[in-house]
């Protein structure tokens with residue numbers, strides 16, 4: 001099917017070239033847009049062509065339990081309002097309860113919001129964890145994020161026969177009450193944050209501002225006895241921030257976590273999660289280790305990436321943000337190349353790769369000199385020592401000291417001036433310079449010659465929450481388009497990686513395909529404009545005779561092809577259509593604005609910022625389920641392009657209907673092809689059409705309507721002039 005689509009696209013291009021002389025500039029522009037589409041399709045085919053997935057043999061690993069290496073687990077949160085603390089708490093609880101020797105785990109939470117409420121929530125959560133974790137392990141609970149576990153109101157033990165059902169039910173009830181108690185405490189704290197201004201543990205938070213405060217590191221829980229059945233260490237980290245110091249958003253937070261954990265536990269492996277991604281499958285750390293400990297992959301695989309799945313997904317994916325098809329086909333496709341992209345969450349890393357090691361370095365074990373270490377990693381002697389251990393390390397010695405003793409050093413390496421003049425953000429750690437730091441960091445590793453592995457267990461390893469509503473989806477997509485384009489236009493362009501580094505050619509094509517997502521906005525908007533122009537001026541964009549089939553064929557096959565992918569992943573026609581139309585909406589709105597913010601960055605007018613996505617505590621249960629999938633709007637300029645396009649096409653269709661078009665020149669007036677495409681576009685913009693008449697957040701705000709109306713009128717007028 002992929003090849004058939006390509007065949008038809010090439011046929012179409014040839015047709016355009018051959019008949020170019022008979023039609024004017026519009027055909028040339030259309031040709032360029034279609035050329036872009038074809039080029040893009042080639043990149044897609046290359047990416048999907050040779051799929052592969054990893055398979056693991058857990059029983060083999062389980063024979064070597066005493067040898068299991070320590071793993072440091074990172075969670076990032078940035079804003080207690082956009083990311084309610086109870087969500088972070090659930091993620092942390094699910095991590096503390098994973099099936100892995102607890103004395104080999106440490107959980108670090110980075111709080112870029114510097115919020116006493118987040119800290120308080122974690123302290124309370126660690127108390128609850130003392131009940132929760134043993135309960136989970138005793139009854140082999142599958143989903144260890146309590147809010148998901150207790151969303152099922154019945155006390156049903158997991159599969160196996162529980163010897164004493166009433167005992168289980170008793171315990172279940174107690175724990176549920178405790179969890180509700182925890183939720184209430186956190187809710188109260190959120191409602192009135194005043195109690196924290198006082199003294200005790202919270203004194204450090206007084207007089208702090210989110211963007212201006214010293215480092216705050218607190219060891220909330222330490223597994224002092226080193227019990228494998230106990231609770232993992234839990235450490236709260238809020239790195240220093242000062243107004244004049246760039247903090248590099250999430251990448252900066254991850255680098256601080258890498259250093260703080262380095263001086264505290266220095267585990268050779270790391271698992272990193274966003275605050276909203278809980279562990280859905282408690283054996284996943286064992287699985288991750290299966291991949292990374294495999295003697296064959298030791299020398300080649302940098303990281304193991306699990307896909308992102310989302311809980312409480314709305315029926316038929318109305319916002320097109322579940323990405324099931326993308327993860328399935330592109331994810332496995334990459335698996336057959338150099339490996340999946342790093343997705344920023346759900347990923348197991350090797351510490352030494354994060355520290356900049358390449359597979360090549362492993363072969364000629366050159367010990368870095370003291371000077372080189374300081375230049376790359378900064379001046380903390382204690383930290384440098386741990387780096388040297390991590391870079392050498394094939395043997396994992398448990399840390400000799402207890403972690404509370406290293407708080408002072410940790411404070412030092414979490415300072416905002418620590419990275420100044422070092423390799424952090426370029427040679428080592430998470431890479432700076434893009435709001436999609438994840439993919440950039442992963443690509444750097446691929447460029448060094450590492451591979452990565454895809455891992456998709458059933459049940460899904462991790463579950464997160466996808467943004468709901470128009471504005472949140474658009475913010476996220478705009479940030480992605482911005483971040484990806486930033487990379488494309490920087491010295492980190494993958495083409496250089498292939499020419500001068502070890503990035504494989506087809507992997508480079510895959511990265512290119514991904515990075516130029518935002519640019520799709522240009523041909524799509526041009527095409528929409530051309531279509532309207534041709535209908536207004538009664539000229540042709542498509543042939544009328546049998547030539548029309550040359551255009552209809554790729555259109556049909558392309559859609560059929562993608563429909564089949566949705567069927568293959570068990571989704572409905574509705575879900576497919578929702579994703580089709582959301583692609584159009586996202587491309588022409590969010591990605592289009594993404595291009596703008598990159599241009600502003602290049603012109604040094606404004607920096608690209610990382611806007612955090614709003615996380616909902618729960619999508620269901622607030623009563624207005626009927627409206628759950630309805631598109632929402634706000635005053636953001638992101639909705640102007642779409643509203644304009646919709647208005648233009650409505651005007652054009654009415655003109656056509658009423659015969660208000662100009663008379664066709666030499667008999668070549670617009671015909672069914674143009675009308676069909678225009679109708680198709682209006683159908684794609686159905687949520688906007690409803691928004692024209694909607695009220696409140698479901699309606700397009702009048703300011704947007706005015707702007708779009710003026711632009712539409714201008715366009716129609718201009719089209720008639722030229």
Ligand SMILES: O=c1ccn([C@@H]2O[C@H](COP(=O)(O)OP(=O)(O)O[C@H]3O[C@H](CO)[C@@H](O)[C@H](O)[C@H]3O)[C@@H](O)[C@H]2O)c(=O)[nH]1
Nearest residue numbers: 076077078112249250253274275343344345435436612613
């Ligand atoms: O200054 C910041 C901004 C964000 N974050 C954290 O970054 C994570 C991701 O933020 P979110 O708003 O949820 O963005 P998404 O678009 O959902 O995230 C996807 O895209 C990001 C890159 O744009 C990646 O970093 C994420 O891992 C990936 O899941 C969250 O845990 C935030 O707390 C910080 O720690 N500091």
Ligand SMILES: [Mn+2]
Nearest residue numbers: 274276464613
């Ligand atoms: Mn997220």
